[in-house]
Amino acid sequence: xxxxxxxxxxxxxxxxxxxxxxxxxxxxxxxxxxxxxxxxxxxxxxxxxxxxxxxxxxxxxxxxxxxxxxxxxxxxxxxxxxxxxxxxxxxxxxxxxxxxxxxxxxxxxxxxxxxxxxxxxxxxxxxxxxxxxxxxxxxxxxxxxxxxxxxxxxxxxxxxxxxxxxxxxxxxxxxxxxxxxxxxxxxxxxxxxxxxxxxxxxxxxxxxxxxxxxxxxxxxxxxxxxxxxxxxx
Amino acid sequence: xxxxxxxxxxxxxxxxxxxxxxxxxxxxxxxxxxxxxxxxxxxxxxxxxxxxxxxxxxxxxxxxxxxxxxxxxxxxxxxxxxxxxxxxxxxxxxxxxxxxxxxxxxxxxxxxxxxxxxxxxxxxxxxxxxxxxxxxxxxxxxxxxxxxxxxxxxxxxxxxxxxxxxxxxxxxxxxxxxxxxxxxxxxxxxxxxxxxxxxxxxxxxxxxxxxxxxxxxxxxxxxxxxxxxxxxxxxxxxxxxxxxxxxxxxxxxxxxxxxxxxxxxxxxxxxxxxxxxxxxxxxxxxxxxxxxxxxxxxxxxxxxxxxxxxxxxxxxx
Numbered sequence: 001x002x003x004x005x006x007x008x009x010x011x012x013x014x015x016x017x018x019x020x021x022x023x024x025x026x027x028x029x030x031x032x033x034x035x036x037x038x039x040x041x042x043x044x045x046x047x048x049x050x051x052x053x054x055x056x057x058x059x060x061x062x063x064x065x066x067x068x069x070x071x072x073x074x075x076x077x078x079x080x081x082x083x084x085x086x087x088x089x090x091x092x093x094x095x096x097x098x099x100x101x102x103x104x105x106x107x108x109x110x111x112x113x114x115x116x117x118x119x120x121x122x123x124x125x126x127x128x129x130x131x132x133x134x135x136x137x138x139x140x141x142x143x144x145x146x147x148x149x150x151x152x153x154x155x156x157x158x159x160x161x162x163x164x165x166x167x168x169x170x171x172x173x174x175x176x177x178x179x180x181x182x183x184x185x186x187x188x189x190x191x192x193x194x195x196x197x198x199x200x201x202x203x204x205x206x207x208x209x210x211x212x213x214x215x216x217x218x219x220x221x222x223x224x225x226x227x228x229x230x231x232x233x
Numbered sequence: 234x235x236x237x238x239x240x241x242x243x244x245x246x247x248x249x250x251x252x253x254x255x256x257x258x259x260x261x262x263x264x265x266x267x268x269x270x271x272x273x274x275x276x277x278x279x280x281x282x283x284x285x286x287x288x289x290x291x292x293x294x295x296x297x298x299x300x301x302x303x304x305x306x307x308x309x310x311x312x313x314x315x316x317x318x319x320x321x322x323x324x325x326x327x328x329x330x331x332x333x334x335x336x337x338x339x340x341x342x343x344x345x346x347x348x349x350x351x352x353x354x355x356x357x358x359x360x361x362x363x364x365x366x367x368x369x370x371x372x373x374x375x376x377x378x379x380x381x382x383x384x385x386x387x388x389x390x391x392x393x394x395x396x397x398x399x400x401x402x403x404x405x406x407x408x409x410x411x412x413x414x415x416x417x418x419x420x421x422x423x424x425x426x427x428x429x430x431x432x433x434x435x436x437x438x439x440x441x442x443x444x445x446x447x448x449x450x451x452x453x454x455x456x457x458x459x460x461x462x463x464x465x466x467x468x469x470x471x472x473x474x475x476x477x478x479x480x481x482x483x484x485x486x487x488x489x490x491x492x493x494x495x496x497x498x499x500x501x502x503x504x505x506x507x508x509x510x511x512x513x514x515x516x517x518x519x520x521x522x523x524x525x526x527x528x529x530x531x532x533x534x535x536x537x538x539x540x541x542x543x544x545x546x547x548x549x550x
Binding site: 011025032036037039059068072074075076079080114120121137141152167170173182 | 254257284286290302308311355362367373374410419426427429430431433441448454462465466509515
């Protein structure tokens with residue numbers, strides 16, 4: 001075996017290159033630290049700092065700080081009404097008078113990541129319909145989803161409904177009756193959809209995101225002050 | 234007193250500078266980056282490729298996500314998909330993106346394809362962040378840092394093509410790259426900050442303090458891969474699981490820097506992330522974290538595992 005490999009070829013950098021790289025690294029690390037520390041409960045000062053670095057952070061997808069709502073929840077759950085899965089149902093009549101209902105997400109889409117994308121879309125719509133979220137945002141996704149489905153089905157009007165799939169409290173898991181064990185889905189947003197001249201209009205019926213999950217029966221565990229599996233204050 | 238202070242700060246700055254240079258600029262073998270490139274490329278290929286069946290449904294004319302309508306939700310970020318709606322154009326551009334990601338994964342023209350792969354992936358993500366999740370920021374981070382380091386120098390077509398000119402029996406001398414160290418370190422630091430963020434953000438709510446965090450994930454029927462709701466009979470296990478995840482996410486960013494603790498932390502990480510993948514159904518997130526955590530495996534170990542260990546290679550990273 002030959003050997004021009006007695007010593008490794010080192011591609012080291014000179015001091016000027018290291019200085020420039022250090023400056024860039026320092027700026028980058030500052031941006032990263034700001035991105036990370038502003039993720040939840042940022043102060044006004046932190047928000048201002050985030051705004052300074054926002055073009056850099058957002059275009060490289062280096063920040064999870066929400067523009068409108070938390071698309072990527074790295075805390076996984078805070079037991080809030082939006083920390084559950086939602087379903088978006090669009091009902092319409094076609095030209096023959098037949099009623100159709102399309103559901104987002106459609107189950108059993110494969111590969112799994114496809115189903116997760118539709119689930120993420122329904123969850124985004126559900127979270128934005130939350131009474132505490134910005135009212136201007138709440139109708140954006142229901143309008144987009146319903147408009148697309150109605151146009152595809154050749155309908156001019158229909159209904160869009162967001163359903164929250166509530167989490168069962170631990171105390172109800174012993175129930176033998178499945179209807180008591182699993183809380184029924186709750187409608188959190190409902191609107192009539194109209195299409196005229198290519199424009200999609202919504203006439204909202206309700207925005208009633210309930211506290212999830214429903215706590216109706218079963219004694220809470222004595223070891224904990226709050227009922228298990230219920231929304232935390 | 235003033236002189237003592239001046240001496241102290243001079244020593245502090247010298248030590249900091251020395252440590253900074255050693256941390257970021259000690260040249261290292263790009264073997265680890267080569268493996269990370271392949272895994273990241275495969276993940277980007279999967280995420281990009283799986284978008285194809287729904288491409289027109291989401292982004293086409295009359296699709297679910299018209300760019301004008303959803304613009305207020307996503308902020309102003311670049312995506313070439315914002316300018317394309319025709320079915321044929323969407324599919325053509327998407328297939329070209331697939332080709333770019335395949336070339337990047339195989340390590341062909343890696344310097345160019347790494348940058349193109351980042352553009353392709355970011356365009357997918359930033360066209361509609363509401364159909365993305367926790368995985369995409371991790372994959373974007375990996376793709377961005379792989380543009381910096383010479384990830385195509387190992388386990389790549391570039392390497393195979395370069396070695397064609399070697400005489401029979403001759404082997405190329407190992408190469409140590411400063412840019413490989415910088416890229417690897419950036420992945421390490423970014424991952425550590427992200428995991429710290431995951432841990433601290435959990436502590437801003439009561440759920441993870443009260444031990445209920447895992448129940449809220451287990452009980453989500455639409456997301457989970459495995460039904461573990463029978464664990465309600467063992468609430469202590471749920472409490473323990475919840476606290477263990479928070480503890481891990483707070484401990485990892487500190488302990489992973491310790492060489493002795495690192496293998497243990499990486500082993501626990503594999504267990505924790507797999508368990509979360511089963512409960513949340515977010516397999517790609519666990520895979521992305523696992524790929525990023527590869528940055529903590531030294532090039533020597535990677536070379537040893539790949540059967541190309543070079544015994545006299547200096548210790549790196």
